[in-house]
Amino acid sequence: HVVTRWFDDHGFDVADGFGAHLDEAERTLRVARQPLDVLGNNGRLALAGAKELGWAAAPLRRNAPGCRGSCQCVVGCPTGAKQSVQLSVLPDACAAGAAIVTGARVLRILTDRDRPGGARAAGVVVSRPDGSRLEILSPLVVVAAGALQAPQLLRRSGLGGHPGIGRNLSVHPAISVAGRFRSPVTGWQGVLQSVGVEELHADGILIEATAAPPGMSSFVLPGVGRELRREIDGTEQLATLGAMIADRPSGRVIGRDRTLLRY
Numbered sequence: 001h002v003v004t005r006w007f008d009d010h011g012f013d014v015a016d017g018f019g020a021h022l023d024e025a026e027r028t029l030r031v032a033r034q035p036l037d038v039l040g041n042n043g044r045l046a047l048a049g050a051k052e053l054g055w056a057a058a059p060l061r062r063n064a065p066g067c068r069g070s071c072q073c074v075v076g077c078p079t080g081a082k083q084s085v086q087l088s089v090l091p092d093a094c095a096a097g098a099a100i101v102t103g104a105r106v107l108r109i110l111t112d113r114d115r116p117g118g119a120r121a122a123g124v125v126v127s128r129p130d131g132s133r134l135e136i137l138s139p140l141v142v143v144a145a146g147a148l149q150a151p152q153l154l155r156r157s158g159l160g161g162h163p164g165i166g167r168n169l170s171v172h173p174a175i176s177v178a179g180r181f182r183s184p185v186t187g188w189q190g191v192l193q194s195v196g197v198e199e200l201h202a203d204g205i206l207i208e209a210t211a212a213p214p215g216m217s218s219f220v221l222p223g224v225g226r227e228l229r230r231e232i233d234g235t236e237q238l239a240t241l242g243a244m245i246a247d248r249p250s251g252r253v254i255g256r257d258r259t260l261l262r263y
Helices: 002-010 018-029 041-053 090-095 146-156 214-220 225-233
Strands: 057-059 105-112 120-127 133-137 167-169 174-180 193-197 205-210 238-245 251-254 260-262
Touching: 041 057, 041 193, 041 205, 041 238, 105 133, 105 146, 146 251, 174 214, 214 225, 214 238
Parallel strands: none
Antiparallel strands: 057 193, 105 120, 120 133, 167 251, 174 238, 193 205, 205 238, 251 260
């Protein structure tokens, strides 16, 4: 339904080969359906609730082979199961001859303006923590600075003339819902993002069973100070869901040297 909307709303046709590219990316990241034995009670409750409603739901497909349900994904997997880029992509890149430069902030993109047909990216200028600068030359430059940083980088490089740069920002707003159960849930024993409820996904709403360690999940609880402490003391009985909403692309990223958002 997402690909259909891209085509219907923007004429953006990705039908040819798109599925094959997704398959290749998922093989690289070792994406697979999460097994039931490590979901944890928070995920199992979400499955049971969806079944009671007659809603489509299933364990999420994740890039964490061998996950032991440590529920620490967001701060770093303690067992090395999560296939972050340092495990899934960078080793292959290094084997193919890539050089990784750390501690380097890209200031601007270098261009070769004498090429036939107009300017072409030729490398980047970076700053180091000691204040020095370094030029890195390359026949191919990929801007992968994310929705919030790429527009500024292009503008600083004199490449910000396209009317679409920085426009059509989406942030998919999210909401958390928590409920107490008589029996212990112990949500921090299991998968952090365990189950997806797909029933409303075509309408732009994805519900996920999302648990976290008590200190991180406290934001869903009411009160401050002692009142909040009393609520945290009962965290073991707490089950949590999150819902992400596909917003319309109406935001804008402005600025040249720092990120300014209008949304």
